[in-house]
Amino acid sequence: MEKFTRLTGIVAPLDRPNVDTDAIIPKQYLKSIKRSGFGPNAFDDWRYLDAGEPGIDNSTRRVNKDFILNQSPYDQSSILLARENFGCGSSREHAVWALTDFGFRVVIAPSFADIFFNNSFKNGLLPIALDAAVVDDLFKAVDGKKGYQLTVDLDQQKIITEDNNEIAFEVDEFRKYCLLNGLDDIGLTLQHADDIRTYEQRMKQVTPWLF
Amino acid sequence: MSAQTLYDKLFDAHVVRMEDDGTALLYIDRHLVHEVTSPQAFEGLRIAGRKPWRTDTALAVPDHNVPTSHRDQGIIDPVARTQVETLDANCREFGITEFAMDDIRQGIVHVIGPEQGATLPGMTLVCGDSHTATHGAFGTLAFGIGTSEVEHVLATQCLLQKKMKNMRVNIEGVLGAGVTAKDIVLAVIGKIGTAGGTGYAMEFAGSAIRKLSMEGRMTICNMAIEAGARVGLVAVDDTTIEFVKGRPYAPEGHLWDQAVSAWKQLVSDEDAVFDTEITIDAASIKPQVTWGTSPEMVVAVDDRVPDPAVEVDQVKSSGMQKALDYMGLSASMPVNEISIDKVFIGSCTNSRLEDLQQAAEVIKGRKVAANVKQALVVPGSGLIKQRAEELGLDKIFIAAGFEWRDPGCSMCLAMNADRLEPGERCASTSNRNFEGRQGQGGRTHLVSPAMAAAAAIAGHFVDVRNF
Numbered sequence A: 001m002e003k004f005t006r007l008t009g010i011v012a013p014l015d016r017p018n019v020d021t022d023a024i025i026p027k028q029y030l031k032s033i034k035r036s037g038f039g040p041n042a043f044d045d046w047r048y049l050d051a052g053e054p055g056i057d058n059s060t061r062r063v064n065k066d067f068i069l070n071q072s073p074y075d076q077s078s079i080l081l082a083r084e085n086f087g088c089g090s091s092r093e094h095a096v097w098a099l100t101d102f103g104f105r106v107v108i109a110p111s112f113a114d115i116f117f118n119n120s121f122k123n124g125l126l127p128i129a130l131d132a133a134v135v136d137d138l139f140k141a142v143d144g145k146k147g148y149q150l151t152v153d154l155d156q157q158k159i160i161t162e163d164n165n166e167i168a169f170e171v172d173e174f175r176k177y178c179l180l181n182g183l184d185d186i187g188l189t190l191q192h193a194d195d196i197r198t199y200e201q202r203m204k205q206v207t208p209w210l211f
Numbered sequence B: 001m002s003a004q005t006l007y008d009k010l011f012d013a014h015v016v017r018m019e020d021d022g023t024a025l026l027y028i029d030r031h032l033v034h035e036v037t038s039p040q041a042f043e044g045l046r047i048a049g050r051k052p053w054r055t056d057t058a059l060a061v062p063d064h065n066v067p068t069s070h071r072d073q074g075i076i077d078p079v080a081r082t083q084v085e086t087l088d089a090n091c092r093e094f095g096i097t098e099f100a101m102d103d104i105r106q107g108i109v110h111v112i113g114p115e116q117g118a119t120l121p122g123m124t125l126v127c128g129d130s131h132t133a134t135h136g137a138f139g140t141l142a143f144g145i146g147t148s149e150v151e152h153v154l155a156t157q158c159l160l161q162k163k164m165k166n167m168r169v170n171i172e173g174v175l176g177a178g179v180t181a182k183d184i185v186l187a188v189i190g191k192i193g194t195a196g197g198t199g200y201a202m203e204f205a206g207s208a209i210r211k212l213s214m215e216g217r218m219t220i221c222n223m224a225i226e227a228g229a230r231v232g233l234v235a236v237d238d239t240t241i242e243f244v245k246g247r248p249y250a251p252e253g254h255l256w257d258q259a260v261s262a263w264k265q266l267v268s269d270e271d272a273v274f275d276t277e278i279t280i281d282a283a284s285i286k287p288q289v290t291w292g293t294s295p296e297m298v299v300a301v302d303d304r305v306p307d308p309a310v311e312v313d314q315v316k317s318s319g320m321q322k323a324l325d326y327m328g329l330s331a332s333m334p335v336n337e338i339s340i341d342k343v344f345i346g347s348c349t350n351s352r353l354e355d356l357q358q359a360a361e362v363i364k365g366r367k368v369a370a371n372v373k374q375a376l377v378v379p380g381s382g383l384i385k386q387r388a389e390e391l392g393l394d395k396i397f398i399a400a401g402f403e404w405r406d407p408g409c410s411m412c413l414a415m416n417a418d419r420l421e422p423g424e425r426c427a428s429t430s431n432r433n434f435e436g437r438q439g440q441g442g443r444t445h446l447v448s449p450a451m452a453a454a455a456a457i458a459g460h461f462v463d464v465r466n467f
């Protein structure tokens, strides 16, 4: 997994609540057996005016110029700003792969759906939940200046605005550790293989029908 | 020991080790696998040179991509075919049991688990699919995971988890005639919203839940995720145990007796404390119809589509307007004037025998309305299809003008050929009405099987209670 330490980037405003994983990556792209290549189809239904299918050359499609991620400089943004309940819907990790493949490393919203939130950390994408009022202020700042940037410092757990205001955010210790060091948590779990075997031995007595 | 909720009991019994910050390494007893969220996980194992920890806990089935007609011709779409073949190959390579496309036991992953007795009370059960909450109907700690976690479970038989908070939803009293489990859960989502259960394990309790069949309980737990909760639960009772008994994967003989006495403990203690608790009077619930692009956008069938202009919250109001525009509806129009183009009876929410029976009862001796272009029935598994045919349900549907298909996810998410065309409106028994869910530009209204059946006959939504 790619490490995440500190990042400065352009913020793309996506002013919608309940952005679901079907919207982030429509199902026809879930047929892929790879982890990469989803970026050009992130938010496919909103980014293009015609229907997309896997294998179609996206450069031949009609682009929806009104959609924020099709506009410069937001096509270069690495921070996504959205409203509450971001990432609701299906468990598809493809949604996270689509966002990171597009270039996002941070999503800021008042709240996230649980599975999406989990999946993000496993792929080097940092989801930051902030008070709805703070998110609202960020929307105003972003609307007020084209190409508005934020700096996100994971170690310090703070966001630094262009006028040097600092916004603190919460992150789980273990997840922060994995993200800062780019660690794969399967390897970490396998360090406890003996504990897992001990548990299994015990449960073979308690619930033998499960073994 | 202090009083515990059902969720606490299930969680605590599976903790392998606990970190200081409250992160638990949780042991997983059953892992259901399907073709869409597993290829990258198996690939990850191969790249790291890892083997599955325990292959006997995994059970795989292709469902999302499979065709529901002309199955003998195989899968036409080459990309979908590759994905299903990849599942077949991975299961062979890693030694995992799979009910392949031509197996009578094949079906939607959340239907076949319970049907086979692979879902048992007291287990932890995961699947790379958000509707895994379905299995909570058995007093099973079941939740959906992402692909990285699928790989983690394959490699270690464990997952890193923090304990969720506890919520109890009590449905008390007697349901009205024509009102089903689907209406209960849609009403709950309408009340608490799609994020109302985020961070919670949601236990459904109360006299109306106790009276439901296992099918009904599964329908409710299935949509816990639509209320934001990864986990839905119903306590174990005689209905649960009766359902499990004799199924292929269920224990037998003295192990059965031992299991049953353990399962009887799987209820929340009487004085257990929930972080949040709500109670709904069952008698107040009417047949529900969603009108928007989120399951919380739901009203009773005798109601009207709401008016964004009267919503004071600006964000909400503009969300409502966006939804109305997408759905092609106008504010304040009566729900029963919304006419439909297609009908879909199926999905892991409502494709079990009881669902098909409820729909067939409404349809019997009637015909699908002329304005309905297509009406599909897609049973949840090959065995359900077979049983329904033994009961003659297929004949009722076909005589009315429905198509009787092979099992799979089908038009629930339209990864196969079954889909809505742009602008088409569908009465659907599935669980998500997101934009484009059933096909780009398609418009989904979530309803119960009986309501979908009535809409098929009338050509528009009608109150099944006086149909």
Ligand code: SF4
Residues within 6 Å of the ligand: B063, B064, B108, B109, B110, B129, B131, B347, B348, B349, B408, B409, B412, B413, B430, B431
């Ligand atoms: S039927 Fe629909 S919701 Fe259920 S597993 Fe299949 S795609 Fe997902």
